[in-house]
Amino acid sequence: MIYNIKNFLLGKALKTEQLKGEKFSIFWGLPILSSDAISSVAYAGQEILFVLIPAVGYMAFTDLIHVSLMIIFLLFILVFSYRQVIDCYPNGGGAYIVAQDNLGVTPSLIAAAALCIDYILTVAVSIAAGAAAITSAFSSLLPYSVAICVVLIIIMTIGNLRGISESAKSFAIPPYLFISIMVIMIVVGFVKYNIMGIHPKPLLVIPGFTNALTLFIFLKAFAAGCTALTGVEAVSNGIPSFKEPSQKSAKTVLLLLGCVAFVLFGGISYLATIYKPVYNSDITVIAQLAIQIFGQNSFMFYIIQAATALILIMAANTSYNGFPLLLSIIAKDGYVPRQFSKRGSRLGYSNGIMFLSIAATLLLVYFKGDNHNLLPLYAVGVFVSFTLAQTGMVLKWLRHKKGSWRHKALINGIGAILSLVATIVIAATKFKEGAWIVCLLIPLIVFFMSRVKAHYVIVADELKLNIDQKPKIINHEKQKNYMIIPIDSLNKSFLKSYNYARSFTEDIIIFHVSVDEEMTDKLLEKWEQCGDGIPIVVKKSPYRNLIGPLVKFIESEEFVIMPGDTITVVMPQFVVKKWWQNILHNQTSLFIQSTLLKRRNIALTTLPYIINE
C-alpha cells in the first residue's frame, strides 16, 4: 500500500538511461536561475527599513537610497567576479569546488558548510516571505502562516522527488511575470506621484522624529539588505544547464541578472522614498506600495501579491536544485554520508531533497514561519562562501599568471575583500539576533565532515584486499560449524529452525533460557519424547533477560571453539501480514542482532516464519 501511495505521489521509477538534462537558452536560463536573487526584492528593502526607521525616523526614506546604492554596487562587483569564475570552471564552479581547487580541504569544507546552511535558509526564508505575501493579501489567513509554509514545503518536496526539472520551462513564467509587474508598479508609481501629482497618504504611522545616520546603523541596514545578494552563485553553478556556448550564455545571464536586480531593487527603493511604507509584521512593504499605487482590493494588488508569492516559491525551489546536487558532490568526496550521492527512484537525489525539506520545516516551525526572525541567520553563509571563492580565484591567477591575470586578479581581489568586509559586517551586526547560530554551526559541520571522511578512509583501508588474498581452502574434517538454536517452547517455528540447522551441520546446540522452572521442566520432558537425542542446554536467567545468558554462554569457557570454526545463531522471526501485528511479537531477533553481532564474530541467521491469517 505504501508502495502504491509512493507511486501515485512520485510517479513510477525511472531508468538510469532516462537521465537527461534540459538545456536552456539565455532567455529561459535567466528567469530560472535568477529567481532567488530577484525574489529578495520582496523582503530586502523592508528589512533595511526595519533597521532605519526606529533609528533615524523620517530620514529613513532618504538613507534607504544610500544603502541600496551600496548594495547594488556590491552586486555588480560580485557579478564581475563571478563572470571570471564562470570562465575558469566550465563544469560549474560553486564555492566548494573553487575553494577545493585553490585553497585546500578545510576552506572547501567551510565553504560547503556555509553553502549548505544558506541553501536551507533560502528555503525557509523564501517560503516564509511567500506565505507573508499570501497573508498580506488575505489577512484572515494570518493565524495559519506556519501551516501555509509547511504545505508549500510538502508540495515542493513531492514535486522535486518526482523530478520537476522536466517542466522547468514553465518555471520561467513566474519570474518574468514578477519582473514585468514590478516594472509596471515602479513606472505607474513614478508617474502617479511625480507627473499626475497624486500623493496618497501612507497606510501606517510614520515616526515624527528625524535623527542623523550613525555608521553602526548604516552598516546594520547594509547587512540587512545583503540578503538580496544571495542568489548570485546559482548561475555559476548552473553552467552545464546552458546551451552551447554555455559559458558565454551563463556570463550574459549573470550580467542581465545584475541589471534586473538593479532596476527592481533601485526602483522599489525609490518608490519607498516617495510613498513611505513602514515595516509591519502583518503587511509587507510591497503590499503597502501596491495598495497606495493601485488601491486596496484592486486587481493589480492581488496580481502583485500572487506574483510575489510565486517567485518566492520559485526561489525556494532553486535550493531544491542546488542543495541536493552540492551534497551529492560532497558525498562523492566522502565528507557526508554516502547515501546523499545516490539517485532515488525518480533520479533526483532524494535523500538530499528530504533532508532539505525536514531542516527547512524545523526552522520554519521553530521561528513560527516569520521570515523576519529567520533573516538574521541568513546571508552570513553566502558571504563566507563568496569570500572563499573569490580568494581562491585570486590565488589561481597569482599561480598561473596567464594573459591579463593582473586585471583579473584585481577584480576577484576586490570581490574577495568586499565579501570579507560584508561577512564581518553581517556577522557582527546580526550576531546577537541569530548570526551566532551560523557562526557556531559552520565549524561544527566542518568537524563532522572531517570525522566522516576519516571514518570512510579507515573502512576503505580495512576492507582492501591484499593482492594475494584468495578464498581459503576449507578443511571440512577439522572445522566445526556450530549452530545455536534458542528454544522457548517446542512449536512449529522451533522445528523449522531446527530442521534448517540440521541440514547444514551436526554441531547443534539447543539453548534454553529458563525464566520459569515449571515451563522449563515441561519443555525438557516434551523434547525427550519427540527430540532426536540432542540435549538442550539450559541456563537460568534470574534477571528475566533472554539475550544476556546466551551471550554469556557463547563467551564462557564451557564453549570451546577453535580458530576457523564458525558460530551461527539461528533465530525464527515471525512475519505477519499487517504492520500493527509486529508490535504483538517480541522483536527479539532485532535486539539480538545489535548485542550479539558486536561481541564476537557470530553470524546470525534469521529464518522467517510466515503467519497466514
Add this chain to the structure above:
Amino acid sequence: MIYNIKNFLLGKALKTEQLKGEKFSIFWGLPILSSDAISSVAYAGQEILFVLIPAVGYMAFTDLIHVSLMIIFLLFILVFSYRQVIDCYPNGGGAYIVAQDNLGVTPSLIAAAALCIDYILTVAVSIAAGAAAITSAFSSLLPYSVAICVVLIIIMTIGNLRGISESAKSFAIPPYLFISIMVIMIVVGFVKYNIMGIHPKPLLVIPGFTNALTLFIFLKAFAAGCTALTGVEAVSNGIPSFKEPSQKSAKTVLLLLGCVAFVLFGGISYLATIYKPVYNSDITVIAQLAIQIFGQNSFMFYIIQAATALILIMAANTSYNGFPLLLSIIAKDGYVPRQFSKRGSRLGYSNGIMFLSIAATLLLVYFKGDNHNLLPLYAVGVFVSFTLAQTGMVLKWLRHKKGSWRHKALINGIGAILSLVATIVIAATKFKEGAWIVCLLIPLIVFFMSRVKAHYVIVADELKLNIDQKPKIINHEKQKNYMIIPIDSLNKSFLKSYNYARSFTEDIIIFHVSVDEEMTDKLLEKWEQCGDGIPIVVKKSPYRNLIGPLVKFIESEEFVIMPGDTITVVMPQFVVKKWWQNILHNQTSLFIQSTLLKRRNIALTTLPYIINE
C-alpha cells in the same frame, strides 16, 4: 554508556526471587490506597462552582451544598457495594475481573478499556491539579505549568521504574498531612466565621445576580463533582496488599475512606458557602479559602498548598500501581501486546509504566497542563466500570442464591443503577466538552483488544505441533542448500562472507547487481584472477535498486529449487564503534530483511564485519 545511565537512574537489575510485596495494616493502607479519592477534594468542589456560578449566580454557594450531599450519598452507596465485591474477590476484584467472571468477554473488555482510559486521566488530571496548587502559591511559575507537569511525570516514571513500593510507607505521610491540614482549615474557618465573627471579603468578584437552579444545571454540577469518586476501586484492587485478615481490613479501609471523604468534601463545601470563593484558572478554590482563613503569604497557606500538591502527586502515583498491573493481567489474557506482562529489570511492569507516562504527557501537553480542560474527559470511564462491576455482582447473587443474597443483590443493584444513571449524566452533560472522546475511544480500544486476541489465537494454532511431528530425517544426498552472496566490490568483507558460506555448502551463488557497467567489468576481471572458479551472476538494475533484482532472480524460473532445498542470503553487516557511524553505511541488510523475508522462505544470515578504529 546508555547502560550506565540506566543503572544510575533505575538502580541495578533485581532477581526474580527478590519480588516481594509489603503488606499494610489498616493504618498504613488507608492513606496509601485512598489518596486518589481524597485528593479529588482539591478540584471537585471548584468544578461544581465553575458550573453553578455563571448559571445561578449568588445562589451557587447554597446549591453547592445540595450537589455535594448528592455526591456523598452516591459515595456511600459505592462504598457499600464495593465492600461486597471485596467479600467475593479476595485476590482483588477490579471491574475487569468481576465483569469477566459474571458478564462475559465483551463487557470485561469494555471495563478494561474504560479503566485504562481513566488511569491515564488520573495521572494527567492529578498532576495538572498538583501543578495548579504550586502555581497558586507562586504565581510567577504560572507560565511554566506544562513544564512542571512534565518534570513531575519524569520523576514519577523514574521512581516507579526503580520500584518505589519499597518505600511505600513514607507515602502514607502526605495523605495524613493533607487530611489533618484540611480538618484544621475547616475547623478554623468555621470558628473564625461563626464564633469569632470574622467575615473576610471574597478575593474575587462574585456575580451580583441570582437565578433558580434548573435540572440540567444541577445534573451538570453533579457530573462535575463525580470526579471525586474515582478512587473507590483502588481499595478493592488492593486486597492482596493488606495484612491478614486482608478482606476485613480492606472493607474497614473502604468505610473509613468514605468517612474521610465525607468530612473533607462536606467541610470544604461548607466553607465555600460562607467564604464564597469563585472559580478562577490562576488560583484554586482551596488556595482562595486558605488565603481568606489564614491570610496571604501566611505559613499555613504555603503548608496547605504544599500538602495539596503532594497528595495530588500521590494520587497520580496510584495509577502507576494500578495501570501497569491491570495491563499485565489483560496482557496475560492476550488482549493487549504480551510485552505488557513482562517485568522489567527492577521487577516493575516497565512497559506499562512507560506507556502510562507517555500517554499522560501527551494529554498534558495537548491540554496545556490545565486540569480544567481535562476534567470533562474524566470520570466517564470510572463510572462505566462501576456500572459493569456492580451489574456483574447482581448477576453473581442471582446465580448463586446463597445466604442473604436478596439483601446483597439489592445493595449492588442500587449501586449498579445509580452508577448507570451517573454514567449517563456525566457522558451527556460533558459530551461536547470532551466526554465524546472517551465515548469514541472505548469501543475503539475494545475493537483493538479483540483483534489482538484473535491474532494471538491464530499464531498459537499455527505454531502448535501435532503429537507425531518430529524433526525430519535429512537426506544430504538429495537436498541442496543454496547460499547466495551479494557482491558489490571485491573486498575483505565479501571474502569473509564467501569463506563462511563455503564452509557450509558448495551450492554457492555470487550475485552482483550492476548499476555502473564499468565497475561491473572491473569486478568480473578481478574475480577471474583471484576467485576459485565459481561464476558471478550479474543482473542489471536500471532503477538503481539493489534488492529488487535479487528478489526477482530468486523468484525467477532461472533459479530452480526442489522441495526441501534451503535458500540462505549471506549479507555482511558493518559493525562500527560509535552509534553515529551507522548512518554512514547503507543499512542494506535491514532493508533486505523486511523485503526478502516476506516473499518466500528465504533465510537471511547476517555476518558482522567489525571495523576497528
